[in-house]
Amino acid sequence: MASVMADPDGLKVSKGSNPSKKVRIIGKIRGFTDKESQSLTQDSKKWITVKKSQENDSSSKVMVSFESQSTSRKDPYELDYCYGQDEDIDMIYSREIKPIILEVLDGRNASVLALGARGSGKTYTIQGSREKPGLAVMAMSEILSKAMEFGKSVSVSLYEVVQDHAYDLSDPKHPEVQILEGAQGKIHLKGLSQVSVKSIQEFHNIYFSRGCFQKSVQKIPTEQMRSHKGLMIHVSSQDDNLKTKLTSKMNFVDLAGYEDPRRNIKDGTIFTESNRTNKSLYTLLNVVYALNADEKRVPYRESKLTRILQDSLGGTSHVLMLTCLNPSFCQDSVCSISLVSLSRRNAKQVLVDSTNRSRSSAKVKVTSSITSRKTPSTSLIMKKQIASSVLLSRKKDSSILRGRKLFDEEKSNNSKQLRSAPEDISATKSKLLPVVASDVTPLSFEQDKSICDVNLAMEPRENGTPLPISPNDMAIVLAEKDVSPHSKNLDARPGRLGEENVHLKKNEDGSPSLTERLREISNNLRSLCSSTPSRVEFLDNAVAPCSSHIDPKTPITEHAVERYYSPRGTFSNRSSGVKHSLVQEYLNFLNSANKEELKGLRGIGEKRANYILECREETPEPFKQLDDLHNIGLSAKQIRGMMKQVAGELFN
Numbered sequence: 206m207a208s209v210m211a212d213p214d215g216l217k218v219s220k221g222s223n224p225s226k227k228v229r230i231i232g233k234i235r236g237f238t239d240k241e242s243q244s245l246t247q248d249s250k251k252w253i254t255v256k257k258s259q260e261n262d263s264s265s266k267v268m269v270s271f272e273s274q275s276t277s278r279k280d281p282y283e284l285d286y287c288y289g290q291d292e293d294i295d296m297i298y299s300r301e302i303k304p305i306i307l308e309v310l311d312g313r314n315a316s317v318l319a320l321g322a323r324g325s326g327k328t329y330t331i332q333g334s335r336e337k338p339g340l341a342v343m344a345m346s347e348i349l350s351k352a353m354e355f356g357k358s359v360s361v362s363l364y365e366v367v368q369d370h371a372y373d374l375s376d377p378k379h380p381e382v383q384i385l386e387g388a389q390g391k392i393h394l395k396g397l398s399q400v401s402v403k404s405i406q407e408f409h410n411i412y413f414s415r416g417c418f419q420k421s422v423q424k425i426p427t428e429q430m431r432s433h434k435g436l437m438i439h440v441s442s443q444d445d446n447l448k449t450k451l452t453s454k455m456n457f458v459d460l461a462g463y464e465d466p467r468r469n470i471k472d473g474t475i476f477t478e479s480n481r482t483n484k485s486l487y488t489l490l491n492v493v494y495a496l497n498a499d500e501k502r503v504p505y506r507e508s509k510l511t512r513i514l515q516d517s518l519g520g521t522s523h524v525l526m527l528t529c530l531n532p533s534f535c536q537d538s539v540c541s542i543s544l545v546s547l548s549r550r551n552a553k554q555v556l557v558d559s560t561n562r563s564r565s566s567a568k569v570k571v572t573s574s575i576t577s578r579k580t581p582s583t584s585l586i587m588k589k590q591i592a593s594s595v596l597l598s599r600k601k602d603s604s605i606l607r608g609r610k611l612f613d614e615e616k617s618n619n620s621k622q623l624r625s626a627p628e629d630i631s632a633t634k635s636k637l638l639p640v641v642a643s644d645v646t647p648l649s650f651e652q653d654k655s656i657c658d659v660n661l662a663m664e665p666r667e668n669g670t671p672l673p674i675s676p677n678d679m680a681i682v683l684a685e686k687d688v689s690p691h692s693k694n695l696d697a698r699p700g701r702l703g704e705e706n707v708h709l710k711k712n713e714d715g716s717p718s719l720t721e722r723l724r725e726i727s728n729n730l731r732s733l734c735s736s737t738p739s740r741v742e743f744l745d746n747a748v749a750p751c752s753s754h755i756d757p758k759t760p761i762t763e764h765a766v767e768r769y770y771s772p773r774g775t776f777s778n779r780s781s782g783v784k785h786s787l788v789q790e791y792l793n794f795l796n797s798a799n800k801e802e803l804k805g806l807r808g809i810g811e812k813r814a815n816y817i818l819e820c821r822e823e824t825p826e827p828f829k830q831l832d833d834l835h836n837i838g839l840s841a842k843q844i845r846g847m848m849k850q851v852a853g854e855l856f857n
């Protein structure tokens with residue numbers, strides 16, 4: 206049941222339609238601008254529909270759907286409430302913000318976060334203008350009037366977070382703000398000034414006169430630059446003994462507009478900015494998700510913004526996420542609401558940015574749900590099966606939702622049929638392998654399959670024989686065992702190449718040139734093709750150790766055996782190893798080549814070469830996998846094209 210509070214103005218105030226949720230997530234469809242009113246057709250004006258989630262539902266939950274033909278996404282998204290175009294900011298204020306203010310004056314922290322696509326009305330709603338004040342100004346006015354009554358003092362801080370750096374906006378020098386964590390997780394914002402405010406006029410002068418600060422990113426045109434702008438209202442009082450200063454905070458954050466980073470794909474710098482900004486939005490949504498799902502670990506540390514807000518998001522803080530929606534077709538609006546609605550779902554989904562997929566962070570250890578003991582087995586095939594089934598079902602959504610489900614015990618014990626809907630990915634995984642996550646680290650669905658590291662373990666029975674596993678799992682085990690001798694060979698290949706490369710002509714820095722390295726790989730490919738190991742070797746390495754783990758009653762599918770014993774299977778396993786080596790060499794080259802050498806590569810001109818060098822200055826060896834090339838503004842298609850060219854050159 207929704208808890209309903211009486212509003213002094215006579216309105217019913219729904220204080221969190223779902224009391225179990227820590228973050229209330231609502232929508233607001235912005236009004237039309239004068240220009241839109243004149244230019245938009247009646248049809249394009251009706252692209253959002255808001256319906257009550259269930260007819261008999263006493264809560265105010267709503268389903269928001271988009272009806273334009275131009276968007277492929279027609280699924281409705283559930284929110285705690287959605288304000289229409291005719292419901293203005295005054296109404297949002299009295300229903301959503303006013304009740305929070307009393308709690309802030311009572312010592313509780315609060316955050317109001319406005320998220321949405323560009324131009325969706327975030328600034329209009331949060332800040333407004335001198336003529337038409339937004340939620341923050343209305344809240345400040347109320348806090349100031351009540352502060353006198355309650356004997357409190359009020360001060361404000363203004364900051365801007367640009368590319369994961371926070372700057373003080375109140376200080377004309379805009380120093381960078383450092384976030385320090387004290388005892389018991391208390392956040393101290395070093396370098397963020399607090400300006401005492403006594404009247405709303407004083408506040409207007411501060412709030413409306415501070416410009417945006419984007420000094421750190423001058424390479425990016427200001428109009429393309431996005432940032433989060435925050436207002437922190439501090440309400441302080443002395444305790445009865447006049448010794449301790451008690452402070453509560455109310456935050457209003459006008460978040461950077463969500464934007465599909467692919468739009469700026471032509472320019473590497475802007476693409477990277479876009480990805481970084483989106484990353485902080487994903488982190489915030491992950492935090493919201495973790496809070497809503499009552500997770501033990503909340504990823505505050507993953508972005509500056511969430512660290513700044515840390516003590517006003519968790520604990521007893523009151524958090525309101527306001528999703529602003531453009532009133533006419535806007536794909537980014539659909540994307541942002543889909544992300545937001547995910548963060549309120551009680552499913553194990555986590556959002557990750559597409560840029561941060563380091564090998565280490567991608568590791569997921571999976572152990573059998575019936576085991577605690579591990580066997581050192583790594584599955585490439587299983588990774589591929591899991592990832593490709595996931596990829597297939599998520600292909601459409603992949604660009605905007607870096608979502609994934611983590612393996613969990615509940616799901617792993619669940620023997621549901623495979624289904625293709627994205628929500629059933631975990632079921633797909635559990636069908637492939639009855640596993641649970643131990644030591645779970647986020648894994649992106651889009652992640653390169655080769656970087657997942659899955660440990661399959663089978664618990665032996667007391668007498669030492671393992672428990673039965675399904676035919677599907679059997680295929681995976683066979684696949685793993687079959688792959689391992691080859692992957693061993695192929696994994697050794699870069700090392701061998703290293704040794705063999707000693708005689709090759711070196712670059713000035715002592716490393717062999719890319720062409721030479723590629724030629725070497727080509728030779729290895731040829732020699733591999735001409736020296737297929739005997740079936741006996743295969744059996745020794747692949748089946749024998751595996752069979753010792755298999756319950757005799759478990760059927761071994763012919764199909765699985767054929768698949769990995771056929772010449773085709775052998776060839777395919779080996780060529781994927783060669784492909785891996787080729788990619789590694791290419792990445793090594795990007796991590797070490799000089800500017801001129803870089804410019805010799807397809808798709809890399811002066812600008813991109815410079816950018817690569819800059820990335821290398823920031824982080825040594827920044828390119829660890831092909832997806833890292835997105836960071837320099839290359840699309841997946843361009844990366845594929847480049848690799849095809851590199852591979853093609855082997856046969857010239």
Ligand SMILES: Nc1ncnc2c1ncn2[C@@H]1O[C@H](COP(=O)(O)OP(=O)(O)OP(=O)(O)O)[C@@H](O)[C@H]1O
Binds near residue numbers: 235322328329
């Ligand atoms: N409710 C409304 N009624 C009429 N016009 C509105 C309303 N909300 C916003 N606008 C207008 O829409 C335009 C975009 O609004 P706003 O600048 O607040 O968007 P934004 O989401 O903050 O954009 P950005 O992410 O680019 O900063 C502005 O011209 C604003 O005046």
